[in-house]
Amino acid sequence: MLLLLHIAADSTMAQPSPPFAVACIAGEMRLQAMDFWLRNPDYLAWELLDQAEAGGGSFLVAEAARILSEKEEPDLRTVPMLRWRHGAWESLDDRLSLLAAYGLASDIRRGEQLAGRRDFYLLSDGRSAAGNLLAQLPDLCWYEDRARLVGLVAGDAGGDELKARQKQVWEYRETRWTNRIAGIRPKVMKRLSALTEVAP
DSSP, X not given: OHHHHHHHSBSSOOSSOOTTEEEEEEOHHHHHHHHHHHHOHHHHXXXXXXXXXXXXXXXXXXXXXXXXXXXXXXXXXXXXXXEXXXXXXXXXXXXXXXXXXXXXXXXXXXXXXXXXXXXXXXXHXXXXXHHHHHHHOGGGHHHHHHHXXXXXXXXXXXXXXXXXXXXXXXXXXXXXXXXXXXXXXXXXXXXXXXXXXXXX
């Protein structure tokens, strides 16, 4: 979550924001959707291909091929999420509590009780900590790269739109509630192969 906030959060923050906030992901549904793509490289590659076919550029096809290559170990990097009413979901409280305890990140709930929107903020100390971690632990650069791609495909879309895009994939949409969302790597590889065969 720290690296996702560091790389893919928006510098335009939902207001009011907490002291020392430097970036924001507005809405829990948006963060959950972004977290799903970060943890499931095959679905991220599928979204890249969708955007490439919609005119986003051939470089998106190359990025999809790269993240699915054996060198990138996509199967080892996959961390499945459960399917709930609004799509992929996992409690964020434990991860956020750890970051908040060290003054690295924070959240604000808006509205009454749990019904309102929940916004997530990277704090200035979190920015410094994330930069130091990336400099000291080169293996974390994988997450930096993926968070960059997640930010690219998410754009400025809200959580409802991102979830709707993810639900266009049959395996995601048809997963029963409380079950883990199945991977689609063979399906993505087949689609990628077809696209690269017809490329000029």
